[in-house]
Amino acid sequence: MFDVHPFVVPICPGLFLGGEEAALDIRLHQKLQFALVINCSNHIPFVRHKNPTTRYVKVAVEDNLRIKEVNKLGRLLPNIVATIHEALAKGKTVLVHCRMGRQRSAAVVAAYLMYRNGKTPSDAMELVKKVKPDAFQPEPNFVNALTMYQT
Numbered sequence: 540m541f542d543v544h545p546f547v548v549p550i551c552p553g554l555f556l557g558g559e560e561a562a563l564d565i566r567l568h569q570k571l572q573f574a575l576v577i578n579c580s581n582h583i584p585f586v587r588h589k590n591p592t593t594r595y596v597k598v599a600v601e602d603n604l605r606i607k608e609v610n611k612l613g614r615l616l617p618n619i620v621a622t623i624h625e626a627l628a629k630g631k632t633v634l635v636h637c638r639m640g641r642q643r644s645a646a647v648v649a650a651y652l653m654y655r656n657g658k659t660p661s662d663a664m665e666l667v668k669k670v671k672p673d674a675f676q677p678e679p680n681f682v683n684a685l686t687m688y689q690t
Contacts, residue, residue, distance in 0.1 A: 547571075547634065548671045551655070553627045556648050556671055558640035559583050568593070574631030577619060579612075579643035583636070596622060602642045604680055612643065613687030616650045620688070623651050645674040646681035650688050660685035 546564060547557035561567055562578060565586050578585060579598045589595065598615055601608045626633050637643035649663035658666065660682060667674045 547640075550648050550652070550667065550670060551627075553630070553632045554623065554648065554651065555632065555634045556640050556644055556667070556674075557634060557636045558644075559636070559638050561634060561640070562586065562636045568634075571632050571634070573634045574629075575622065575626040575633040577623065577633065577635040577644070577647060579635065579637040579647055583638060594626075598643070598647070600643050602637065602680055606683075609681055609683050610687065612646060612681055613684035616647070616684060616688040619647055620651050620654045623647075624654065639673075640671065641674050641676055642680045645671065646679075646684055650685055653685065653689060660689055 546561035546567060547555040550556050555571065562583050563586060565588055568586055568590065573593055575594045576585065577596050577598060579600055581599045581601055585595045598619060600612045623633055635644045635647050645667050649667050652658050652663040652666050653660065664675055664679060
């Protein structure tokens with residue numbers, strides 16, 4: 540993989556994973572020309588000066604280890620993955636982020652890798668951790684959401 544920016548990592552062609560810094564860095568958005576931004580948080584705003592050609596999607600999930608939030612993400616994953624796939628199939632760039640890019644957004648990216656590559660949740664999480672070693676640290680919080688998505 541290539542080094543794009545300290546706030547994001549490329550997961551596969553066109554798909555980037557990041558945290559709050561990536562979410563709010565307008566220069567990064569301009570450089571990578573994100574066509575889709577998936578915000579996996581309740582409280583992080585979208586960039587101040589939104590690009591009118593960019594689609595902004597809020598996946599309001601808390602990273603608080605509550606089963607309600609894990610199940611919520613599990614129910615949302617099919618639509619989120621389809622949205623990501625649609626953008627990438629058109630050659631667009633996608634940013635998936637949460638506060639630190641370690642749990643919620645990493646789980647969404649893992650779900651996409653499960654879909655794209657037929658991976659198990661643990662295999663998909665390992666792929667994410669190869670490019671973003673702090674992903675799913677200290678423990679993966681959304682494994683059950685990925686398991687729900689797999690079935």
